[in-house]
Amino acid sequence: MLKxxxxxxxxxWYFFLGGIAGxxxxxxxxxxxxxxxxxxxxxxxxYLLSVPLVAVCGLLLIIDLGVPSRFMNMMLHLKFWDPxxxxxxxxxxxxxxxxxxxxxxxxxxxxxxxxxxKFSLVGMLFGFFLAAYTGVLxxxxxxxxxxxxxxxxALFLASGGSTGMAAVALIMFITGGSISETxxxxxxxxxxxxxxxxxxxxxxLAVLGSAAQPITSGHFAPLFWGGxxxxxxxxxxxxNLFGGRVRALGAVSAVLVxxxxxxxxxVIVMSIQG
Amino acid sequence: xARTLAMFTDTSLCIGCRACQVACKQWNELGLETPEWTGTxxxxxxxxxxxxxxxxxxxAPGAKPNGDLAWLLMSDVCKHCAQAGCLEACPTGAIYxxxxxxxxxxxxxxxxxxxxxxxxxxGVVAFNEQTGTAKKCTFCNDRIHNGxxxxxxxACPTDSIQFGFRDELVAKAAKRVETLKGMGFKDAQLYGAxxxxxxGGLNAFFLLLxxxxxxxxxxxxxxxxxxxxxxxxxxxxxxILVGVGALLAFRERGKGEA
Numbered sequence: 364m365l366k367x368x369x370x371x372x373x374x375x376w377y378f379f380l381g382g383i384a385g386x387x388x389x390x391x392x393x394x395x396x397x398x399x400x401x402x403x404x405x406x407x408x409x410y411l412l413s414v415p416l417v418a419v420c421g422l423l424l425i426i427d428l429g430v431p432s433r434f435m436n437m438m439l440h441l442k443f444w445d446p447x448x449x450x451x452x453x454x455x456x457x458x459x460x461x462x463x464x465x466x467x468x469x470x471x472x473x474x475x476x477x478x479x480x481k482f483s484l485v486g487m488l489f490g491f492f493l494a495a496y497t498g499v500l501x502x503x504x505x506x507x508x509x510x511x512x513x514x515x516x517a518l519f520l521a522s523g524g525s526t527g528m529a530a531v532a533l534i535m536f537i538t539g540g541s542i543s544e545t546x547x548x549x550x551x552x553x554x555x556x557x558x559x560x561x562x563x564x565x566x567x568l569a570v571l572g573s574a575a576q577p578i579t580s581g582h583f584a585p586l587f588w589g590g591x592x593x594x595x596x597x598x599x600x601x602x603n604l605f606g607g608r609v610r611a612l613g614a615v616s617a618v619l620v621x622x623x624x625x626x627x628x629x630v631i632v633m634s635i636q637g
Numbered sequence: 638x639a640r641t642l643a644m645f646t647d648t649s650l651c652i653g654c655r656a657c658q659v660a661c662k663q664w665n666e667l668g669l670e671t672p673e674w675t676g677t678x679x680x681x682x683x684x685x686x687x688x689x690x691x692x693x694x695x696x697a698p699g700a701k702p703n704g705d706l707a708w709l710l711m712s713d714v715c716k717h718c719a720q721a722g723c724l725e726a727c728p729t730g731a732i733y734x735x736x737x738x739x740x741x742x743x744x745x746x747x748x749x750x751x752x753x754x755x756x757x758x759x760g761v762v763a764f765n766e767q768t769g770t771a772k773k774c775t776f777c778n779d780r781i782h783n784g785x786x787x788x789x790x791x792a793c794p795t796d797s798i799q800f801g802f803r804d805e806l807v808a809k810a811a812k813r814v815e816t817l818k819g820m821g822f823k824d825a826q827l828y829g830a831x832x833x834x835x836x837g838g839l840n841a842f843f844l845l846l847x848x849x850x851x852x853x854x855x856x857x858x859x860x861x862x863x864x865x866x867x868x869x870x871x872x873x874x875x876x877i878l879v880g881v882g883a884l885l886a887f888r889e890r891g892k893g894e895a
Contacts, residue, residue: 364683364759364760364853364855365757365758365759365760366683366684366754366755366757366760366761366762366763367754367755368751368752368754368755368764369751369754369764370751370755389880389883390883393880393883393884393887394883394887397884397887397888397889398887398888398889399889402887405887427750428748428749428750428769429747429748429749429750429751429764429765429766429768429769429770429771430747430748430749430768430769430770431748433729433746433747433748433749434748436729436730436731436746436747436748437728437729437748437750439729439730440728440729440730442725442728444725444862444865445725445726445727445728445862446865447726447727447728447750447752448728450728451728491872491873491876491880494876495869495872495875495876496872498868498872499865499868499869499872500752502864502868503756503861503862503863503864503865503868504726504752504755504756504861505722505755505756505757505758505858505861506755509755510861510864513864513867513868513871514868514871514875515868516868516869516871516872516875517868517871517872517874517875518875519872520872520875520876520879521875521878521879524879524882524883528883548886548887549886551885551886552882552883552886552887554882555878555879555881555882555883555885555886556879556882556883558882559875559878559879559882563875
């Protein structure tokens with residue numbers, strides 16, 4: 364009887380990349396404000412990564428519209444209780460924050476850097492918002508399973524954190540930035556995020572009970588249990604914990620977290636629309 | 638705001654002629670569609686972007702007072718909810734409430750995000766691939782602004798669909814339920830007539846001869862947006878956990894050096 368909205372791969376990608384952008388940015392802002400001078404490498408990677416990702420997010424959202432040329436209509440209207448409305452605004456505003464923080468991450472002026480830190484603390488709120496609101500958007504619809512999930516936003520936020528941190532760690536590994544103490548810090552931060560994500564996912568499933576069947580049994584179950592729970596959360600957490608000083612294992616852990624983050628969005632968005 | 642208008646669909650009077658469905662198609666210039674096999678006389682299975690009025694045909698063994706098989710017939714339509722999920726979900730303001738209390742989609746403003754499709758508790762709103770916009774019953778917005786009733790109500794030969802002021806129709810409907818109960822239709826009931834009931838009442842409400850589930854209607858449809866605050870607070874809780882984790886990982890114990 365109910366109708367599905369037909370949000371498919373472009374929205375899955377948007378949810379995934381938006382989570383990384385938000386997670387990378389808020390991690391960068393935290394490292395920038397509370398870390399050491401050396402941690403500014405993490406901050407810079409996080410800020411710089413979030414810029415193209417938000418741009419891609421905006422494009423994905425626009426091309427998914429029925430009438431893409433009317434995307435500005437969302438900017439002529441604001442409903443503060445409507446996730447779709449404030450989400451569209453937040454993507455635009457967050458984009459501005461990522462750009463300014465990135466430009467200022469190259470400054471050698473101490474006063475400009477001080478400004479960047481304060482500025483990024485405000486931007487961080489939009490980063491958290493971008494990572495979480497897509498889940499709240501799904502859970503405030505008429506769709507079964509989505510609407511039954513009180514923790515969808517919380518889960519997407521934790522996943523945004525873990526994938527954002529994994530993306531930053533992976534970039535540092537590839538660009539040779541993994542030899543520093545900073546690499547260890549981002550791994551520890553990612554470990555926290557994964558633990559939160561596992562905890563939230565467990566409560567999410569427990570609260571849903573049989574309403575979670577679209578992902579826990581049937582066609583999408585192997586992907587959910589194997590791809591997300593086992594290979595995308597538990598295995599990377601074990602690698603992160605026991606990988607020791609083998610940096611390549613840390614990088615493998617980051618790749619698995621990213622794949623798991625994509626699978627999370629994929630199974631949740633697609634399972635009830637198949 | 639003008640006095641609220643409504644449509645009252647009395648399913649006990651429906652003969653399944655589909656004059657309403659055809660009148661709706663004609664007046665609103667809704668295009669041709671490929672028919673679907675539904676296993677009954679019903680076509681289509683659900684509302685579409687080109688079917689705003691839909692006569693549902695349901696076989697109900699033993700539903701007649703004498704125990705015979707009854708055909709439950711129902712001319713279904715957008716409910717024009719007083720608390721409309723589609724309207725609240727719409728980020729462009731394309732979905733609006735008219736001065737008569739009906740809910741309409743401004744086709745020149747809708748940009749096809751489809752959140753309204755996911756937010757309708759009745760599966761009414763449909764996406765049109767050609768126009769790229771969301772479509773549903775307009776309550777014949779053009780007609781009611783020119784002193785005419787909706788095309789479906791005008792075309793109905795048995796007065797199964799009645800159009801008028803909501804308060805008057807609700808009173809009429811309540812009497813009709815009593816009459817039907819007296820005739821032995823013990824499950825006769827109104828659906829959406831109570832403005833203190835679910836969704837603040839429906840401006841297109843129904844008289845049913847069996848429980849709502851027999852017509853594939855939800856017993857207690859809910860406002861989709863009712864959990865925004867709770868879900869947001871739980872997200873903030875998650876943000877605090879992840880944020881504190883990152884803070885602990887990055888913070889410098891002996892401040893200043895490095």
